[in-house]
Amino acid sequence: MLKALIFDMDGVLVDSMPFHAAAWKKAFLDMGMEIQDKDVYAIEGSNPKNGLPLLIQKARKEPEAYDFETITSIYRKEFKRIFELKAFDGMKECLEVLKTRFLLSVVSGSDHLIVHDIIDQLFPGIFDIVVTGDDIKNPKPHPDPFIKAVELLNVQPKECIVIENAILGVEAAKKAEIYCIGVPTYLEPSQLDRADLVVGDHRQLIQHLLSIEPDHGSKA
Template identity: 45%
Template sequence: MLKGLVFDVDGVLMDSMPYHADAWVKAFGEVGIHITNMDIYEIEGSNHKGVVDIIFHKAGMEPSSSDYEAFLKKKREYFLQNNRAEPFKDMPTCLQALKGKYKLAVASGADRTIVNSLMDKFYPGIFEVIVSGEDVTRGKPDPEPYLTAAGKLGLKPAACMVIENAPLGIQSAKKAGIYCVAVPTYLPEEKLIDADMVFTNHAELITYLYRLL
């Protein structure tokens, strides 16, 4: 029986990934690593350590232990300076309705400061559990983020559903043994084929969520 819903944040609840990507592009550019927003969309869901590892390795470089904290601070600064993220249309109202029937959580790869600021501003009082990229040792595609969210809700993975929009997040959910639905936001639908169900857009996703009531 479905008892809990666990949402990714960026690209599912918030139209925010362009601002995350812009911040990463600027931060990496300062050390001579030139990437595009699409490079970040492809690895969306990974926490900051995972992003640094992936981008450094693609550039044939090895990050030092101090790089992780330095890039986290730079990326957070640039995101907060330029953030104009908004919730997807009708999503806050939908979540408010779901709150009465299901336990709700978010599991994001973004850092705690950013996740909390977005949830406090646009989804106040909605979520029982918030898992950020800093709350886990291994980010998506490892199952730890979604297992952590389910555990903090007091639920078994089989009693939960994950709502995602990115390949690494879908892999994380499936490895955790959780049913996963997905919506293409910044990547084409064919990138999300590992999900149990893929919607065409957010309007279809929201219609589906209301049916759960």
């Protein structure tokens, strides 16, 4: 029986990844490095501690030569300056319906303060559990963030569906043995091929989610 839906935030609930990418690029430029949007999208779902070394390597530099706190501080300041808060069309209304049927959770690799600020502004009172990048030791693609959400929701993995738009997020969901729906917000659909189902866009995602009933979990 399906009891809970677990949502990634950036790129699933909120159209925020372009702002994250711009902020990381600014931080890297200030440190004398250059990265591309696609580099940031490829590691979406990881936290800065794990994602930064990968981005620095993309810039053809050695991670050990850079102070992560300095880069992250520039990123956070720039993200706060440029970010425009915007949920995907129809998502809030969709969640309000789903809340009457399921437990709802957010699992995000972003900072605790950023996640809770966005959720409190756009989706107040909607989510039962929120897990952020600061709440776990091993981020996506490790299964730990989703395992923690399942434990806090007091359900079984087979009683959940994860909704993800990131490669690392899909990988983490499958490692946690949870059914996963992928939405290719910033990627090609083929890049999410490990998901159990890949929808074309957010319109199709919302239609599919609203068609699911709690007693039809095995047919998701």
